Amino acid sequence: MPGKPTNSILLFAFLRRQRHYDRKLYVVVIVCMAVQLLLTLIKAEATPFLLYGMFSEKQVVTDTITSVSIRINNKPLAFYNMALREQQLLETTAGNYVQMKDNNNTDLLRTKIESRYPLIYNAGIYPWLSHRIYNTGEDQLLFKSWLKQKCLNVANAKQALVHIVRTSYLLARPSLEPTVIRHEIVEVL
Incomplete structure (x- = not known):
């Protein structure tokens, strides 16, 4: 023009x-x-x-990684040929449960909000809101019974031994294979 x-x-x-x-x-x-x-x-x-x-935080470079998995009657979830989304749901919620347990039974979201967002934490509505958005100790008990029932359905059994397992791996440079350095049962249901 x-x-x-x-x-x-x-x-x-x-x-x-x-x-x-x-x-x-x-x-x-x-x-x-x-x-x-x-x-x-x-x-x-x-x-x-x-x-x-x-959406993200600074990633700390480390030579170890940790995963949380569920075992039903000493078999991994994958053994039961369940839908991937259901397996991911169970393992993700189990991971959240383990994080909360490691955080002195306090929801990790609560810890983050109270440490990083004083505007939200100091707001007058926060006490009312906090009871509705955070998991509590009572929620943990409900989660354990929910997870047990879900795993019984997956295994198609009336009785089963359910373990939440945390495994730590060492990533050594010369090898592409991670080495298991710690394998612990976090919870037995």
Whole structure:
């Protein structure tokens, strides 16, 4: 187009055009951009204004990894030919249970929120809200009975011995195979 600079930034061109055609939408876009900028500057992590820290934390480089698995009658879940999503559900929830148990029976989410987000922790609604979003000791008991029943269904048995097992592996550089360095039964159901 003659008379118009060709190197104008697309965002500014969009905003100029939006202001001309629809002032209400222009104001909404400007307000959203301002809120995003403000939340980014104060490092608040709230949707829909997303920050990197909402989804990840710094990964510590280590030569060991730990996994949590479930064994029914001393056989891994994979032995029972169950759907992958159900196996992942059981092992993920068992992993969350183990983390909570390792954290002095306090939900890991509670620990993170109370240490990283003082704005949420100091809010007046927090005591009311905390009872609804965190797992408690009573929830742990309910989880154990739920997991036992789920595993009995998977094994198609009336009685079964269910173990939640934590295994630690050492990743040595020359070898591609991890070496088991610790194998412990965390819970017997």
